[in-house]
Amino acid sequence: MAKISIDLNSGTVAKSEAVIGIDLGTTNSLIATINNADRLPYCITNDSDSIVPSALYFGKDAIHVGKKAIAQLVNEPENTIYSVKRLMGKSYTDLQDLNHNLNYQIIDNQDQLVKVKIANKQYSPIELSSYILKDLKIIAEQKLNNRVNKVVITVPAYFNDSQRQATRDAGKLAGMDVLRIINEPTAASLAYGIGLTGDEGKTVAVYDLGGGTFDISLLYIQNGIFEVLATNGDTYLGGDDFDKAIVDIWSKQYDLKNLTASNRQILRLTAEEAKKALSTTTSFQKVVSIQGTNFTLSIRLEQLNDAIKPLIDKTMQSCQNAIYDAELSVADVQEVILVGGSTRTPLVKSTVEKFFSSAKVNDDLNPDEVVAMGAAIEADILAGNRKDMLLLDVTPLSLGIETLGGLMDVLIPRNNKIPTKLRKEYTTSVDGQINLAINVYQGEREMVTDNRKLGEFILQGIPAMPAGLPKVEMTFMLNADGILQVTAEEKRSGIKQEVQMKPQYGISDEEIKNMLQESITNAQEDMDRRGLAEATTEADQLIYATEKFIRENGELLNQESETVIRQRMDKIKEAIGAKDKNLIVSMTDELNNYSRQFAEKVMDKQINKALKGKKI
Ligand code: ADP
Numbered sequence: 001m002a003k004i005s006i007d008l009n010s011g012t013v014a015k016s017e018a019v020i021g022i023d024l025g026t027t028n029s030l031i032a033t034i035n036n037a038d039r040l041p042y043c044i045t046n047d048s049d050s051i052v053p054s055a056l057y058f059g060k061d062a063i064h065v066g067k068k069a070i071a072q073l074v075n076e077p078e079n080t081i082y083s084v085k086r087l088m089g090k091s092y093t094d095l096q097d098l099n100h101n102l103n104y105q106i107i108d109n110q111d112q113l114v115k116v117k118i119a120n121k122q123y124s125p126i127e128l129s130s131y132i133l134k135d136l137k138i139i140a141e142q143k144l145n146n147r148v149n150k151v152v153i154t155v156p157a158y159f160n161d162s163q164r165q166a167t168r169d170a171g172k173l174a175g176m177d178v179l180r181i182i183n184e185p186t187a188a189s190l191a192y193g194i195g196l197t198g199d200e201g202k203t204v205a206v207y208d209l210g211g212g213t214f215d216i217s218l219l220y221i222q223n224g225i226f227e228v229l230a231t232n233g234d235t236y237l238g239g240d241d242f243d244k245a246i247v248d249i250w251s252k253q254y255d256l257k258n259l260t261a262s263n264r265q266i267l268r269l270t271a272e273e274a275k276k277a278l279s280t281t282t283s284f285q286k287v288v289s290i291q292g293t294n295f296t297l298s299i300r301l302e303q304l305n306d307a308i309k310p311l312i313d314k315t316m317q318s319c320q321n322a323i324y325d326a327e328l329s330v331a332d333v334q335e336v337i338l339v340g341g342s343t344r345t346p347l348v349k350s351t352v353e354k355f356f357s358s359a360k361v362n363d364d365l366n367p368d369e370v371v372a373m374g375a376a377i378e379a380d381i382l383a384g385n386r387k388d389m390l391l392l393d394v395t396p397l398s399l400g401i402e403t404l405g406g407l408m409d410v411l412i413p414r415n416n417k418i419p420t421k422l423r424k425e426y427t428t429s430v431d432g433q434i435n436l437a438i439n440v441y442q443g444e445r446e447m448v449t450d451n452r453k454l455g456e457f458i459l460q461g462i463p464a465m466p467a468g469l470p471k472v473e474m475t476f477m478l479n480a481d482g483i484l485q486v487t488a489e490e491k492r493s494g495i496k497q498e499v500q501m502k503p504q505y506g507i508s509d510e511e512i513k514n515m516l517q518e519s520i521t522n523a524q525e526d527m528d529r530r531g532l533a534e535a536t537t538e539a540d541q542l543i544y545a546t547e548k549f550i551r552e553n554g555e556l557l558n559q560e561s562e563t564v565i566r567q568r569m570d571k572i573k574e575a576i577g578a579k580d581k582n583l584i585v586s587m588t589d590e591l592n593n594y595s596r597q598f599a600e601k602v603m604d605k606q607i608n609k610a611l612k613g614k615k616i
């Protein structure tokens with residue numbers, strides 16, 4: 001029942017506003033809200049189904065969303081758009097691998113965000129998502145017979161800042177007030193309400209296998225605090241791959257090749273139908289017409305299990321990685337929550353149960369609906385209706401800036417709780433530097449070139465000072481939506497610049513997935529590279545300072561000592577050229593030891609300072 005309130009200005013009786021949670025899925029989207037009578041979440045149904053396929057059909061006069069769009073996949077694949085979520089915050093180059101698997105056309109915009117071409121018009125993924133969200137809003141308003149503006153939208157834990165921002169923008173474009181973007185696993189745990197009753201702490205694993213993505217999250221839940229200990233997953237693994245495995249079986253069996261787009265769709269949809277049937281029965285059979293010929297497509301449960309076992313094993317490896325990151329062992333996990341339509345597949349459930357053998361596996365709630373229900377609870381909290389819960393999330397990848405030598409200097413470490421605000425002080429490396437380029441990166445590698453660049457900006461108008469004197473304070477503020485606000489302030493002059501990270505070059509999903517793995521594989525090499533870069537930077541700085549010293553205080557040196565100093569500088573340069581870290585260090589020490597006697601006499605405080613503190 002809707003609450004009634006009176007608008008005092010107009011004197012009219014106005015219905016209150018409903019707040020909703022939306023699970024904007026790659027495959028399916030759902031809407032949930034809170035029942036005013038019992039304060040419990042429930043999913044809003046449309047045609048007695050809570051699932052709205054995240055698909056769009058561009059008809060002659062109108063854009064259709066959901067089942068109507070799915071129905072057009074076979075006849076007009078080029079006008080039917082799905083998996084828009086995969087395009088969010090991405091550039092064309094990011095999507096090279098995906099391109100071949102899409103029925104619709106994406107436009108090469110170079111470094112710009114990708115656009116989709118439909119009937120000679122171009123649409124951004126934000127616009128496309130906004131059409132879906134608009135439709136969901138209309139459904140909610142009709143079913144609730146109430147205005148709907150305020151919404152919480154969920155995103156996968158692996159979404160980066162650009163993708164979160166794109167999702168938020170889509171909500172805005174759909175005419176909604178996006179209260180917050182939250183992680184899907186966090187929402188799922190909220191739906192189960194574990195921790196609401198102030199009980200003792202519990203470690204919970206949220207296993208979310210959807211249509212195209214897999215996420216595992218480890219949470220520590222206590223007294224209403226949901227703390228994400230670690231996240232892991234695979235942005236290209238889900239029920240769609242099960243469908244593909246079935247398609248492959250049939251294609252091999254009947255030697256089906258060079259099919260038209262619509263015939264491929266028929267196969268794909270039949271495979272999905274078979275997979276779903278095999279969640280409750282042990283065999284499936286159906287006759288379909290492909291290229292004018294009738295084929296009897298059949299599959300048994302054991303065949304499906306054999307085909308998908310390697311895929312499920314991959315998800316268990318991710319679980320293992322998350323447990324390792326959280327510094328836990330499997331036995332520490334007390335409860336598991338199953339999320340996503342694909343957890344209905346029996347082999348998925350039994351494998352998860354076996355892996356977390358000492359945990360209770362929760363599948364009481366509908367795995368399709370838990371994320372939306374949790375989003376509705378969060379929306380309810382943010383609307384001020386519940387104050388008994390506090391949310392904590394973590395950042396899945398480290399955030400930092402580039403320092404001298406191309407090194408990654410982390411401000412917010414990965415798995416740090418958000419919202420969070422961290423500061424660090426930096427300085428300049430060159431005398432009289434008035435502009436400072438600040439490059440912001442995301443990732444775990446030691447060299448920024450191996451990480452993902454989020455953006456760059458220039459702190460301009462620093463008063464000319466000797467190197468090392470400016471005090472540049474960097475502040476990274478990661479808000480509850482996971483959006484990064486970067487502030488650089490030169491403290492002596494008060495010069496300040498504030499930037500919200502805009503998507504620049506995106507990153508391919510494959511890369512996101514591999515980033516964590518790569519940081520482990522390359523740990524030793526990275527350490528060596530960092531060591532070399534640090535030694536080189538220090539040596540460069542010493543040469544810089546020494547040359548300056550000779551220029552400015554040359555009269556203190558006799559011919560002989562100047563020659564020695566120059567020889568030692570040349571040796572350092574040789575060592576740098578040879579990329580020999582140990583040699584660089586020992587040559588640097590040699591010069592330092594020799595020139596100390598002179599330097600100590602005059603080396604001003606600024607240069608002393610310049611040798612401390614990190615330089616950008
Ligand atoms: P997403 O979060 O990616 O939108 P969902 O959580 O809605 O995905 O899950 C969609 C996936 O779940 C699809 O691959 C779908 O085929 C699969 N699925 C739905 N119902 C079943 C079922 N009964 N058995 C097995 N898989 C199912």
Ligand code: MG
Nearest residue numbers: 025210340371
């Ligand atoms: Mg999902």
